[in-house]
Amino acid sequence: MVDIGTGLIALSAGIAIGVSAIAAAWAEQQIGAAAVGATAENEKLFGKVLILTVIPETIVIFGLVIAYLLIQKIAI
Amino acid sequence: MKPEEMVKVQLLCAKKQLRKVIKELHTMKILHIVDHVKGELDIGSPLEGSARVSETLVKIRGIISYLKIDPETKVNEKEFDRFVNKRGITDIESVSKTAGRLYEEIVSLLAEQKEIESQVASLSKSLEEISILRELNVDPSFFRESQSLASFLGTVNDARSLLSELRALTQDYEVSVAPVEKKTMIALFVRKKKKQEVQQILSRYNFQEFRPAIKEGDLKKMHDEGKDSMARLKARQGKVMQKLDKLTKEWSNFLVINEKRLSSLVEQENAPLRFAETKSTSLITGWVPLKDYDKFFMRMNELTQGKIVINRVDADHDADVPIKLNHVQPVKSFEWFMELYSLPHYKEIDPTIMMFITFPLFFGFMLGDVGYGLVTLAFFLALRKLMPDMRFLLNAMVLCSLSSIAFGLIYGEVFGFEQIGHWHIPHLISRTHEVTTMLIIAVAIGAIHVNVGFIIGFFNELHHGLWRAITEKGSWLIIEAGIILLVLSILSLIPFDWILGAAIILLGIILLILGEGAKGVIELPTLASHALSYARLMAVGLASVVLALVINENSMEFIKGGGVMTAVGILILVIGHTVNIALGVIGPFLHSLRLHYVEFFTKFYKGGGKRYTPFGEEV
Numbered sequence: 101m102v103d104i105g106t107g108l109i110a111l112s113a114g115i116a117i118g119v120s121a122i123a124a125a126w127a128e129q130q131i132g133a134a135a136v137g138a139t140a141e142n143e144k145l146f147g148k149v150l151i152l153t154v155i156p157e158t159i160v161i162f163g164l165v166i167a168y169l170l171i172q173k174i175a176i
Numbered sequence: 177m178k179p180e181e182m183v184k185v186q187l188l189c190a191k192k193q194l195r196k197v198i199k200e201l202h203t204m205k206i207l208h209i210v211d212h213v214k215g216e217l218d219i220g221s222p223l224e225g226s227a228r229v230s231e232t233l234v235k236i237r238g239i240i241s242y243l244k245i246d247p248e249t250k251v252n253e254k255e256f257d258r259f260v261n262k263r264g265i266t267d268i269e270s271v272s273k274t275a276g277r278l279y280e281e282i283v284s285l286l287a288e289q290k291e292i293e294s295q296v297a298s299l300s301k302s303l304e305e306i307s308i309l310r311e312l313n314v315d316p317s318f319f320r321e322s323q324s325l326a327s328f329l330g331t332v333n334d335a336r337s338l339l340s341e342l343r344a345l346t347q348d349y350e351v352s353v354a355p356v357e358k359k360t361m362i363a364l365f366v367r368k369k370k371k372q373e374v375q376q377i378l379s380r381y382n383f384q385e386f387r388p389a390i391k392e393g394d395l396k397k398m399h400d401e402g403k404d405s406m407a408r409l410k411a412r413q414g415k416v417m418q419k420l421d422k423l424t425k426e427w428s429n430f431l432v433i434n435e436k437r438l439s440s441l442v443e444q445e446n447a448p449l450r451f452a453e454t455k456s457t458s459l460i461t462g463w464v465p466l467k468d469y470d471k472f473f474m475r476m477n478e479l480t481q482g483k484i485v486i487n488r489v490d491a492d493h494d495a496d497v498p499i500k501l502n503h504v505q506p507v508k509s510f511e512w513f514m515e516l517y518s519l520p521h522y523k524e525i526d527p528t529i530m531m532f533i534t535f536p537l538f539f540g541f542m543l544g545d546v547g548y549g550l551v552t553l554a555f556f557l558a559l560r561k562l563m564p565d566m567r568f569l570l571n572a573m574v575l576c577s578l579s580s581i582a583f584g585l586i587y588g589e590v591f592g593f594e595q596i597g598h599w600h601i602p603h604l605i606s607r608t609h610e611v612t613t614m615l616i617i618a619v620a621i622g623a624i625h626v627n628v629g630f631i632i633g634f635f636n637e638l639h640h641g642l643w644r645a646i647t648e649k650g651s652w653l654i655i656e657a658g659i660i661l662l663v664l665s666i667l668s669l670i671p672f673d674w675i676l677g678a679a680i681i682l683l684g685i686i687l688l689i690l691g692e693g694a695k696g697v698i699e700l701p702t703l704a705s706h707a708l709s710y711a712r713l714m715a716v717g718l719a720s721v722v723l724a725l726v727i728n729e730n731s732m733e734f735i736k737g738g739g740v741m742t743a744v745g746i747l748i749l750v751i752g753h754t755v756n757i758a759l760g761v762i763g764p765f766l767h768s769l770r771l772h773y774v775e776f777f778t779k780f781y782k783g784g785g786k787r788y789t790p791f792g793e794e795v
Contacts, residue, residue, distance in 0.1 A: 146516060147516040147517040147518065147773070148517075148518075150516075150766075150769070150770075150773070151517075151770070151773045151774050154766065154770040154774065155774065157712070157767075157770070158705060158708075158709045161708065161709055161711050161712050161715060162705075162708065164711065164715050165615075165708060165711055168611070168615065172612070
């Protein structure tokens with residue numbers, strides 16, 4: 101059995117990455133839908149809209165880094 | 177590191193020479209024409225005879241579309257030459273006549289085909305009527321208006337219940353029933369006085385009236401005659417199809433080749449629309465690559481025996497200079513990525529070569545597995561054979577696969593396995609065990625990459641002046657240096673007061689505000705966020721290797737089970753790794769691309785260059 105503190109840390113790590121992933125996904129679906137529409141109108145926009153679509157991805161990377169830092173605390 | 181150098185030229189020649197000049201320009205494929213905008217000088221008019229060429233081209237394209245010929249089919253030039261020489265259709269005059277005749281012939285054949293089709297449709301409709309009436313065993317004349325009888329012909333959904341209801345109403349009726357598709361066809365005759373009641377009953381059974389076009393006549397005879405006519409129509413139809421097929425086979429080579437030739441001819445004939453003209457001269461403006469200029473100059477003079485004026489114009493180089501990237505293979509493959517984003521501006525540093533280095537590196541860093549690298553290498557090599565159009569992208573992907581193999585050796589991974597049997601694959605760093613190290617390496621790569629971006633940005637801005645370069649790009653580097661000093665002095669790793677670091681940061685921020693205004697300050701956090709964004713190099717790779725481990729562990733359990741279990745295990749192994757490889761190509765590809773486009777390019781790249789498309793080049 102792990103103690104409750106460890107459990108809370110693990111839970112926090114889970115929340116950090118889970119919520120940031122949801123946020124990134126939500127943002128990306130909004131942008132993605134618009135991006136597909138724009139590309140359908142003008143194929144040349146593909147490069148530009150690709151960038152716009154992937155911008156929110158960074159949010160989940162931050163979540164991952166925080167989650168990883170939290171998990172490190174358990175290891176100690 | 178810069179796009180190909182261009183010179184702006186103006187050609188002034190007599191209209192008499194124009195056809196010759198245009199033809200040569202089209203063959204040389206060197207001049208990027210700048211379309212003339214009507215001002216003091218008028219826009220030129222097409223060469224003589226262009227209407228005829230255009231008309232013929234329209235006809236040929238029409239035939240190609242009528243005969244459903246693929247305009248991209250492979251053509252046989254030798255056979256074409258034999259074909260046209262035999263028939264004497266070598267000049268535009270005869271091609272035009274032949275195309276006209278062929279067009280007429282095909283249009284009339286298609287009209288005949290359409291007419292036969294409509295006859296077949298109407299005949300099969302009456303044959304169907306005849307067969308229904310014969311099935312019901314009733315004569316069409318029965319349905320004529322009568323004094324005492326009411327007649328009904330049509331479909332109902334339940335004939336049996338209908339009849340029992342009818343029997344309750346009257347015994348005085350005649351009925352005939354036959355199944356038609358999913359419904360029942362019914363012919364019903366009752367006394368006229370019962371007509372309304374019967375109608376009510378019928379409507380409850382979803383009665384849909386059927387009105388045959390045939391009003392009288394011998395059904396058997398009509399049926400036989402109909403069948404005969406149908407056979408004749410089908411035979412005629414077959415003949416027309418045969419004729420069309422024969423024409424397609426005979427002429428497709430001729431049509432496709434002439435379509436290409438005439439398209440290029442039309443482009444030449446209409447080229448003067450892009451020039452300026454006076455009463456007897458034409459003025460052509462355009463861009464020529466500097467290295468081809470001498471050749472261009474000599475050739476034009478030779479062609480016109482010196483009766484042409486070629487002017488090198490000192491153009492403002494911030495103007496719309498067409499962009500030609502000039503890389504050798506394999507760097508050339510990465511031009512595709514630049515075109516996808518936006519071509520560089522003429523004065524900008526062209527980052528293709530940097531993408532050539534870092535894109536495969538990032539890709540390999542993420543996918544990094546000897547097994548996966550070999551599979552993707554084989555896949556992309558095979559795909560390059562199958563899809564020559566995509567070879568630029570695929571060449572780049574081949575490099576990425578090689579990089580994956582190299583990183584696989586560094587990580588000591590083959591299909592996610594770090595050991596085979598009891599033998600540990602040697603490695604420099606283990607991705608699964610040294611996550612923190614990987615994270616630090618990834619962010620460090622990010623910091624370096626982003627700073628390279630700032631330095632390129634600095635040099636890009638230099639042609640706007642040193643001050644602008646320092647305030648817009650140098651300021652970021654100064655802030656970074658300040659942060660490093662501050663952190664190191666706070667940690668007492670260097671014998672300086674922290675004030676020094678803070679002061680340098682402040683200086684950097686002031687310069688940044690001078691250079692980019694408030695926008696620069698708002699973007700300050702990107703210093704951290706963009707470098708951190710490179711943590712994905714570690715994260716995407718870790719996700720891929722963990723998935724591979726899960727697949728391996730699960731399938732091994734099954735494989736040890738023996739018998740059917742082994743087969744299931746192998747299936748899991750194959751499907752699992754296939755999916756993981758697919759993800760492992762898409763993920764690293766997009767993430768690597770994104771790191772370049774978003775984190776790297778935003779530091780220095782403006783883009784917006786127009787592609788160099790010399791006159792005569794196929795688009």
